Amino acid sequence: MAEQETGRGIGWGRLAALAVAVGAAVGGARAARRALTPPDGRTRVAKEDAGGHLPQPFAERYQRALNDDRMRAGLLRFQRNWRVGRDTAFAQYREAEDGGKTFEAMRDELAATKDRVIAAPDRYFAQFKAAAERNGAIVYESHSAEDANRYIADLCDRKGIRVIDKSKSMATEEIGLNHYLEARGIHVAETDLGEWLVQLSDERPSHLIAPAVHMDRFITAGLLSKATGQQLEPDDIGGQVRAARHKLRDDFLRARLGISGANAIICETGTTMIVTNEGNAELVTSLPDIHVVLVGREKLLPTMADAMTQVRLLARSATGQAISVYTTFISGPDRPEKEVHYVFVDNGRSAMAADPAFRDALRCIRCGACADVCPPYQVVGGHAFGYIYAGAIGLVNTPFHHGLAAGAGPQSLCVSCNACATVCPVAIDLPRQILDVRRKVVEEYGLPWYKRPALELWSNATLFDHAARAAAKFSRPLAEPGGAFMRKLPGAGNYQRWRSLPVPAKEPARDRLFGGEVHGTPRAPRLSPPLLQTRVTGTRVAYFIQCLTDRLYPQMAEATVRILQACGAEVVVPVSQHCCGLPAFDSGDWERAKRMARATIESLEAADAKWIVTAGASCAVAIAHEYPHLFGDEPAWRARAEALAAKMLDLTSFLVRVAKLEDGALAAPERNVGPVTYHNFCQSYNVLKLHAEPLALIRGVLGRDLVDLPEANVCCGFGGSTSFDKPELSEHILARKLENVDQSGATTLITDNPGCIMHLRGGMDASGREVRVMHLVELLDEGLRAKFPEAFAAPGRLEDAAD
Amino acid sequence: MATAVSGERGVALDLLVDRLAERTGKLGVQIHRVATLDEVAVLAAELVEDGGPAAFAPPAGAGWRAIIAPTLDAASPALRQHLTTRGVALAEVTPDRPTGASVGVAVGISAAAHGVAETGTMIVADGLADRLVRMLAPKHILVVQMADILPSLDEAGERLRALTAAGPDTPGRYVSFITGPSRTADIEMSLTVGAHGPAELHIAILGAAQG
Ligand code: SF4
Numbered sequence A: 001m002a003e004q005e006t007g008r009g010i011g012w013g014r015l016a017a018l019a020v021a022v023g024a025a026v027g028g029a030r031a032a033r034r035a036l037t038p039p040d041g042r043t044r045v046a047k048e049d050a051g052g053h054l055p056q057p058f059a060e061r062y063q064r065a066l067n068d069d070r071m072r073a074g075l076l077r078f079q080r081n082w083r084v085g086r087d088t089a090f091a092q093y094r095e096a097e098d099g100g101k102t103f104e105a106m107r108d109e110l111a112a113t114k115d116r117v118i119a120a121p122d123r124y125f126a127q128f129k130a131a132a133e134r135n136g137a138i139v140y141e142s143h144s145a146e147d148a149n150r151y152i153a154d155l156c157d158r159k160g161i162r163v164i165d166k167s168k169s170m171a172t173e174e175i176g177l178n179h180y181l182e183a184r185g186i187h188v189a190e191t192d193l194g195e196w197l198v199q200l201s202d203e204r205p206s207h208l209i210a211p212a213v214h215m216d217r218f219i220t221a222g223l224l225s226k227a228t229g230q231q232l233e234p235d236d237i238g239g240q241v242r243a244a245r246h247k248l249r250d251d252f253l254r255a256r257l258g259i260s261g262a263n264a265i266i267c268e269t270g271t272t273m274i275v276t277n278e279g280n281a282e283l284v285t286s287l288p289d290i291h292v293v294l295v296g297r298e299k300l301l302p303t304m305a306d307a308m309t310q311v312r313l314l315a316r317s318a319t320g321q322a323i324s325v326y327t328t329f330i331s332g333p334d335r336p337e338k339e340v341h342y343v344f345v346d347n348g349r350s351a352m353a354a355d356p357a358f359r360d361a362l363r364c365i366r367c368g369a370c371a372d373v374c375p376p377y378q379v380v381g382g383h384a385f386g387y388i389y390a391g392a393i394g395l396v397n398t399p400f401h402h403g404l405a406a407g408a409g410p411q412s413l414c415v416s417c418n419a420c421a422t423v424c425p426v427a428i429d430l431p432r433q434i435l436d437v438r439r440k441v442v443e444e445y446g447l448p449w450y451k452r453p454a455l456e457l458w459s460n461a462t463l464f465d466h467a468a469r470a471a472a473k474f475s476r477p478l479a480e481p482g483g484a485f486m487r488k489l490p491g492a493g494n495y496q497r498w499r500s501l502p503v504p505a506k507e508p509a510r511d512r513l514f515g516g517e518v519h520g521t522p523r524a525p526r527l528s529p530p531l532l533q534t535r536v537t538g539t540r541v542a543y544f545i546q547c548l549t550d551r552l553y554p555q556m557a558e559a560t561v562r563i564l565q566a567c568g569a570e571v572v573v574p575v576s577q578h579c580c581g582l583p584a585f586d587s588g589d590w591e592r593a594k595r596m597a598r599a600t601i602e603s604l605e606a607a608d609a610k611w612i613v614t615a616g617a618s619c620a621v622a623i624a625h626e627y628p629h630l631f632g633d634e635p636a637w638r639a640r641a642e643a644l645a646a647k648m649l650d651l652t653s654f655l656v657r658v659a660k661l662e663d664g665a666l667a668a669p670e671r672n673v674g675p676v677t678y679h680n681f682c683q684s685y686n687v688l689k690l691h692a693e694p695l696a697l698i699r700g701v702l703g704r705d706l707v708d709l710p711e712a713n714v715c716c717g718f719g720g721s722t723s724f725d726k727p728e729l730s731e732h733i734l735a736r737k738l739e740n741v742d743q744s745g746a747t748t749l750i751t752d753n754p755g756c757i758m759h760l761r762g763g764m765d766a767s768g769r770e771v772r773v774m775h776l777v778e779l780l781d782e783g784l785r786a787k788f789p790e791a792f793a794a795p796g797r798l799e800d801a802a803d
Numbered sequence B: 001m002a003t004a005v006s007g008e009r010g011v012a013l014d015l016l017v018d019r020l021a022e023r024t025g026k027l028g029v030q031i032h033r034v035a036t037l038d039e040v041a042v043l044a045a046e047l048v049e050d051g052g053p054a055a056f057a058p059p060a061g062a063g064w065r066a067i068i069a070p071t072l073d074a075a076s077p078a079l080r081q082h083l084t085t086r087g088v089a090l091a092e093v094t095p096d097r098p099t100g101a102s103v104g105v106a107v108g109i110s111a112a113a114h115g116v117a118e119t120g121t122m123i124v125a126d127g128l129a130d131r132l133v134r135m136l137a138p139k140h141i142l143v144v145q146m147a148d149i150l151p152s153l154d155e156a157g158e159r160l161r162a163l164t165a166a167g168p169d170t171p172g173r174y175v176s177f178i179t180g181p182s183r184t185a186d187i188e189m190s191l192t193v194g195a196h197g198p199a200e201l202h203i204a205i206l207g208a209a210q211g
């Protein structure tokens, strides 16, 4: 009974293994896996990995995490502190007179070094092995996780060792070493405090460098009180640490074999570099006469100078320190009775190196930064947002180390905000790799049941148009008084409670903008005279409307056309335009995504315009950045995608970088609308690198004041289809954003992506907040009308179709 | 005063000392600019006088002691003399009980091969017994020669390479960069010093005394 209720002890591993065995007997293991493992990884597949002690099924981990508000609060503080510490550390080094290197310069240097090693692993490995053996170390290349475990267990048996100690090592977690040894009666003492805490609670590390970051001081006090036999107070954290120190010291003195990982292994000298703050690795690698280093080839670095570059990046990225407290360099035995063994594990690394889309992930130096910036990680922690490895890198490497089924659930939590890519100290393109994993998951297990029909409808321009018009018509009676949002529908609790859904516009933007044309690329109706001095006077610009703008917010579309025309551009609108395919792409459905991308490329090419502009920033990202990747194996389409990408711009970039709007161009006497703030749509900030540009438009061109928004660059939680697939996750990320808006004191929130606007408006409404959420183009449009009232005085020309 | 230069960049040593002091200061390390080993002994005497945490307390009747790392002891026997003159009781490292030293010992003293101004790091390269002295007492004094302070991790990497390439039975087999007191933030990010190693770190820079 109790087992049922808590969901523990059900023996998933055995059930899954049994089911796989039965399935294999009936119709092949692959078919069985397909049937047994839905895309969220609810059923665990007993793969060859980790010696049996595997995480619980994803759905359980996710649900448990959603129920843990204390963890969430802790992780929010953790992320905020980390952000300040990390940014300060890099800035101080850049500005120091004996420093001067930027994060980017050091990052690119280390990435290039790592790439040299990844490209010629055998050569560097041979160099390391020769040097290590010269130093008197023993180098063993294991051929499986099991084999690596066995080597260490055999070593213990041979020497009659029953107690070993360990400093933190993710590689040992990966192969389930503790479990393997404990099952053979060998006691493993974890000496890193965080690692010991998760060992005491029979969990896995939830963060690469802060294993127990999901626990608060009450939990740790309970665990440590039990382990030390002392009554420890939650508020006396120093006392908890001291008690742990004394207890662990016994283990240090008893252990006769010490196991560590390595932060780097250096080829030219045959050296292991280990980094800790506690100093536990010094003891683990000093006191026992045998030291085993468990490591993968991806840790190889050619020279000591390279190691120094890694040192400069690692601690700053991990904890905001310039360097960790202890950085230890061990080059073989340091006394006659000492043995040093290297056990190399592959466990999917060669497969990664062989896959061009994932090779870069082997650069990882395990700093944890990709978790520290990740909004979904803050909501659910590393047990759900990861498998053995947590954070973005865990979403990428799990399929290689532990099989696609193990990675299927966690990857579904990424909202593609791209924040991780901006802080990774070795420039791994994590967001793209996560989408590549998602594609593999969809290819293997199919789309969730509800997504297939939705995407089928969405991908068919004609059907979609009919459906959207029908929805616009039939949703009217369901609108709340006032008409902007739907009444709460029965049964839609999880989707609507925290975010009101918009009522579609009576008339889509296309009806007005196409002027009744049914094909070709007609000129947009004249909504504004050319009023401004710009660099685009007379330039032919094709306008890509974007689905949500078209169907929900036609007034945004008109505002966009008005601004472009005010700049003097000749605005044309390709009639055959439909959705760019982003919903299919970010769902991992490449087949439909490509179909929609091809149609979009054809439609926009035919416009024969100098520039293609959209006020849907996420579509600009999809078209300019994802299309070329989407057609990676179709050279002809890839070339067309690249040509299109060169012309594709989001509105902000277009106005600032191409039209070069002048400061004050739209400055009108300030009306008292209260404080305004700006939310950086995550992809605009992280992918399009729009940092100064929106501010240039608001402060410069409009001449308006802006108040600061805390965490302005952190995702709002819309995340494309994520907010429908994982509404609970989306709700929490939105709550963080709304609290930040409260902090700012703003009454108007501006951003540049229609999906986020829908999400934020719905969130403001559902939570009873009275903050206007506007697209930047609407603010510009307000400025335009206020600046040139006479130009818009004539009736009939100016009213919005949606009004 | 000090006009000697360190490293290829030729930065004046006293500037390096200032930088090192500034950066270690932020880590809670205390820098002592001393002219002689006797001043190190005076410092040690003060620290012994202040005692250590109850958990390390000496048995009833006995007083707190200091301990000298064997490598430093061998290289600078004068230090032992000065300590004794200053009335500091010493614990001894014995080969059979290398860790027996932790009871009643308030202060460990060892030598650093180099300092690194960029990060406030001390580079130590010695043996197991030295490392234990460094880890097991609650307070530690690292003694470094002013002339051995390097400007940055670049020079440190070069020295490290030379040390590790020196062959078996040289101190280069096991080299540590130590930057501040042992610490952990594993419980609610709350920074706690003295996780496994010393909670209090002192750096005595020999030859850097003012005036
Ligand atoms: S893209 Fe955003 S959501 Fe996805 S892993 Fe990176 S930081 Fe997390």
Ligand code: SF4
Pocket (backbone or CB within 6 Å): A208, A363, A364, A365, A366, A367, A368, A369, A370, A371, A391, A392, A393, A423, A424, A425, A426, A427, A428, A430
């Ligand atoms: S992927 Fe990058 S950011 Fe993430 S842990 Fe590895 S090195 Fe750090």
